[in-house]
Amino acid sequence: MENEKDPHPNQPKDHRSDAFATKFVDKTASWQHKATSNKKEKPPPAGGLDETPVPDAPPGYTLKFTFHRASSLPMADINSLSSDPYLYVQLNTALTPRHKQDPYLRFRTPTIRRSTDPVWNCEWIVANVPATGFKLKARIYDEDPADHDDRLGNVHVHADSLGDNWTGIREQGYKIKKRMGSKRAYAIRGCAAMFSRGLEMSGTLFISVESLGKTDVGKNGGRAWTVGPCAWSRHLSPMIGRLAGTKEPGQGIGGTKTEQYNFQANQIQLAGPVPSQLYHRYVEFKPFIAGMFTATSLRGRILNRALHHQHSRVYNYDRTTVYGSFPSPSKDMTLQFLNLVHHDDGGRIFTYVLELDGMWRFTETGKEFGIDLLSKHTMHSDVNIYIAFSGEFFIRRLKTPNREPGESDQETHPAVEIEGGPPHGDPPNDPAYYALYIDNDSGTYRPSAKLLPLLKQFMQRNLPGLKVVTLDCVADGEKMGRLKKEQRERKKAEGKGTVFMQDDLSSLSSSDEEELEERMREFEAADGDEGGKGKEKKKRSLKREIKESKVGNWVHGDHVREERETKEDMERADGESKEGEGQGNGELKQEGGELMHKEDTTAGLNDNDEKR
Numbered sequence: 119m120e121n122e123k124d125p126h127p128n129q130p131k132d133h134r135s136d137a138f139a140t141k142f143v144d145k146t147a148s149w150q151h152k153a154t155s156n157k158k159e160k161p162p163p164a165g166g167l168d169e170t171p172v173p174d175a176p177p178g179y180t181l182k183f184t185f186h187r188a189s190s191l192p193m194a195d196i197n198s199l200s201s202d203p204y205l206y207v208q209l210n211t212a213l214t215p216r217h218k219q220d221p222y223l224r225f226r227t228p229t230i231r232r233s234t235d236p237v238w239n240c241e242w243i244v245a246n247v248p249a250t251g252f253k254l255k256a257r258i259y260d261e262d263p264a265d266h267d268d269r270l271g272n273v274h275v276h277a278d279s280l281g282d283n284w285t286g287i288r289e290q291g292y293k294i295k296k297r298m299g300s301k302r303a304y305a306i307r308g309c310a311a312m313f314s315r316g317l318e319m320s321g322t323l324f325i326s327v328e329s330l331g332k333t334d335v336g337k338n339g340g341r342a343w344t345v346g347p348c349a350w351s352r353h354l355s356p357m358i359g360r361l362a363g364t365k366e367p368g369q370g371i372g373g374t375k376t377e378q379y380n381f382q383a384n385q386i387q388l389a390g391p392v393p394s395q396l397y398h399r400y401v402e403f404k405p406f407i408a409g410m411f412t413a414t415s416l417r418g419r420i421l422n423r424a425l426h427h428q429h430s431r432v433y434n435y436d437r438t439t440v441y442g443s444f445p446s447p448s449k450d451m452t453l454q455f456l457n458l459v460h461h462d463d464g465g466r467i468f469t470y471v472l473e474l475d476g477m478w479r480f481t482e483t484g485k486e487f488g489i490d491l492l493s494k495h496t497m498h499s500d501v502n503i504y505i506a507f508s509g510e511f512f513i514r515r516l517k518t519p520n521r522e523p524g525e526s527d528q529e530t531h532p533a534v535e536i537e538g539g540p541p542h543g544d545p546p547n548d549p550a551y552y553a554l555y556i557d558n559d560s561g562t563y564r565p566s567a568k569l570l571p572l573l574k575q576f577m578q579r580n581l582p583g584l585k586v587v588t589l590d591c592v593a594d595g596e597k598m599g600r601l602k603k604e605q606r607e608r609k610k611a612e613g614k615g616t617v618f619m620q621d622d623l624s625s626l627s628s629s630d631e632e633e634l635e636e637r638m639r640e641f642e643a644a645d646g647d648e649g650g651k652g653k654e655k656k657k658r659s660l661k662r663e664i665k666e667s668k669v670g671n672w673v674h675g676d677h678v679r680e681e682r683e684t685k686e687d688m689e690r691a692d693g694e695s696k697e698g699e700g701q702g703n704g705e706l707k708q709e710g711g712e713l714m715h716k717e718d719t720t721a722g723l724n725d726n727d728e729k730r
Contacts, residue, residue: 385433
């Protein structure tokens with residue numbers, strides 16, 4: 119009935135929106151369940167190991183390129199009316215690369231100083247050049263460390279086809295194209311030609327190409343590689359050394375250990391082929407990384423240009439650059455590598471990059487900010503998108519040369535003091551006494567640990583006699599950290615007692631100048647009248663001798679101070695009488711006076727010299 123009362127008057131009535139809320143809750147739960155069930159782990163950033171195979175191609179030919187000489191080059195230096203020329207060569211073939219970003223095969227000759235008719239006679243042997251021929255681009259530059267290198271011209275050499283009966287090219291002259299050359303250099307050459315009828319305006323480059331027969335490619339497929347020679351170079355930069363706080367070891371008079379502020383960069387062309395499996399791409403662990411390598415964005419272009427510039431400054435070629443080469447891997451090449459890394463001289467750690475054609479670049483690294491800034495793998499690779507391998511390495515001396523480093527009773531230096539080498543003697547001159555510890559610790563390219571055995575085989579083939587130990591930065595992380603810690607502790611310990619010198623011998627004190635003039639007069643009186651060059655050479659030699667003698671005096675004064683402090687501590691510990699103490703003080707005062715005299719004699723050193 120209408121008037122019948124509700125039996126539950128206090129219970130709220132259902133609203134029609136309640137049905138929508140229930141459906142919404144059910145739908146949300148359904149969405150959440152679906153999202154949870156379909157959730158996948160976030161994929162790793164792109165990059166790292168690239169397993170793209172090398173394209174198949176028939177075997178090619180091994181060619182030997184010889185760059186003999188050039189004549190009538192333009193004059194890039196107006197002061198000397200000459201140039202410092204070198205060749206930068208690139209070889210192009212019809213072989214299909216794995217990726218279009220793969221670097222070309224390139225070769226650089228040493229620099230010839232002050233010459234417009236340089237003679238190089240440099241050889242470059244390249245394997246597996248296809249039968250379809252090649253295009254060789256040779257660019258001639260004038261080396262200018264203080265500024266960009268001026269291009270002096272180009273030469274292009276073409277071979278349309280190769281075969282068993284190909285006769286090659288025998289010391290043929292190619293006219294240097296001036297169109298891309300430095301206008302200033304050719305203007306100087308033109309002005310000089312106006313006053314000398316013997317000068318020519320067009321230069322010539324002489325090149326030979328010889329076929330050494332078909333290449334046994336094996337599993338290397340369609341790619342060319344450098345066979346030799348195994349050229350190496352050492353690049354020094356005192357300015358970067360000052361900024362980074364790195365020093366190059368040396369030796370003063372009387373066997374005194376010295377170090378000069380220098381940042382040393384090294385590169386060695388290893389004999390190919392590099393195993394094709396060693397193929398890694400940069401890792402895009404940050405959004406801007408791709409733009410930095412490809413120079414596609416504004417920020418990327420700025421970073422790319424900055425890293426290219428940093429690479430060119432660290433691996434800068436100038437008059438202090440040291441060159442050398444070996445026809446093939448040998449024991450002498452291994453010893454040269456050990457010399458480049460200052461083996462057995464402190465616990466040094468190096469950052470390295472191995473490029474696809476076998477160019478191995480490395481510099482010392484460490485915890486210091488300056489060194490880390492200059493030791494990024496991106497800089498070493500010159501911002502290459504693809505490389506073979508990267509990481510860090512260090513050298514250790516072994517107690518027993520005929521045993522492997524991993525054996526339980528095989529001790530290494532560091533961390534154990536072993537007889538027959540530093541810090542109490544000269545290092546052994548046999549590669550069998552040393553082990554190369556090399557890892558894949560590189561966040562830029564993240565090389566695969568499963569390829570470390572291939573890297574070990576490649577290094578053993580190129581560094582005969584040297585034992586190689588590989589470390590996985592993840593699986594062997596604890597062991598690697600312990601070994602590197604021992605390296606750093608050894609470096610700190612062996613750095614004590616070292617005299618730090620500047621490479622500049624240009625400044626002397628007034629008293630040293632008087633000594634120099636007096637010795638020059640004695641030299642002239644004894645040897646008679648010599649030419650200007652002979653006097654200058656003798657003067658420089660005497661100047662260096664005077665400065666080194668000051669360092670020797672300082673070292674002697676340092677020993678006197680140590681003896682004085684030791685004696686004082688002993689007297690305090692023994693509790694001698696006041697009279698004895700007074701005599702001791704008088705003796706100390708006399709020794710202190712001698713010390714002050716010795717230190718005063720070092721006042722002629724450069725004000726920027728640091729002494730420990």
